Amino acid sequence: MLTLYHAAPSRSSRILTLADELGITDQITLKLVDIARNDGKGGADPANPHPEGKVPLLDHDGALISETAAIMLYLTDLFPSALAPQQGDPQRGPFLTWLFWYGSVMEPVLIHSFAGLSHPILTKTFRGTDAVEARLRAALQKGPWLLGDHFTAADLLVHSPYAWFSEAMPDDPLIADWVARCIARPASVRTKARDAKLAPQHAAA
Ligand SMILES: N[C@@H](CCC(=O)N[C@@H](CS)C(=O)NCC(=O)O)C(=O)O
Numbered sequence: 001m002l003t004l005y006h007a008a009p010s011r012s013s014r015i016l017t018l019a020d021e022l023g024i025t026d027q028i029t030l031k032l033v034d035i036a037r038n039d040g041k042g043g044a045d046p047a048n049p050h051p052e053g054k055v056p057l058l059d060h061d062g063a064l065i066s067e068t069a070a071i072m073l074y075l076t077d078l079f080p081s082a083l084a085p086q087q088g089d090p091q092r093g094p095f096l097t098w099l100f101w102y103g104s105v106m107e108p109v110l111i112h113s114f115a116g117l118s119h120p121i122l123t124k125t126f127r128g129t130d131a132v133e134a135r136l137r138a139a140l141q142k143g144p145w146l147l148g149d150h151f152t153a154a155d156l157l158v159h160s161p162y163a164w165f166s167e168a169m170p171d172d173p174l175i176a177d178w179v180a181r182c183i184a185r186p187a188s189v190r191t192k193a194r195d196a197k198l199a200p201q202h203a204a205a
Helices: 013-022 068-078 092-114 120-126 129-142 153-158 160-164 173-183 186-204
Strands: 002-006 028-032 057-060 063-066
Touching: 002 013, 013 068, 013 153, 013 186, 057 068, 063 068, 068 092, 068 153, 092 120, 092 129, 092 153, 092 160, 129 173, 153 160, 153 173, 160 173, 173 186
Parallel strands: 002 028
Antiparallel strands: 002 057, 057 063
16 A cells, blocks of 8 residues: 655645556545644654655555655566666666755755755755756757656656746746746646645545
8 A cells, every 4th residue: 555645735736746647646545644834833743654754655565665766766666667767777767866856956046045055065966956957958959858858757756846936947948948848748737736626625534
């Protein structure tokens, strides 16, 4: 049995979208939990077994998987589809690269930038928003998607910070158009509507 610990809307919304893209929404039980929000509202939910009180968390028959990219990899391996090149496909390596680059480089860089943090060691280790954008641009010039001619879970994950924080959107039509294409996908639109219904329900619970 697959159970997703979810707070609406949040980073775990991306797993709802992935499940929808994979056609497995009905195979995942949702558990709505509270989380500590950046505005000081909410708090860690004792019903959430995530070791840091975060979402997303996936429970597969008692095995717990945290980290969005790990959950995406886990689900796309469990339910093979065109959303993820499988082992043996020459695109598998680039696909894994985007998933890991997101968590190890892109998200730290965007958070440092959002927080106004600047330090030579941070720059040396993670580079900065210019390097992030250059990397995206190089892929999208071959595009239209990160891996080339079709949308994958890498697009779903990597575009997401720009979808949340439009103020972080690079002044680059190539990147902005790709983000707009990702946001306009029916699964993404459905997640937004679903989250809008779930959020007040949970707040009232
Ligand atoms: N690196 C983690 C980050 C998870 C994360 O920070 N989730 C936020 C929701 S947007 C959260 O649960 N925050 C609550 C907290 O920090 O206590 C991932 O990508 O899954």
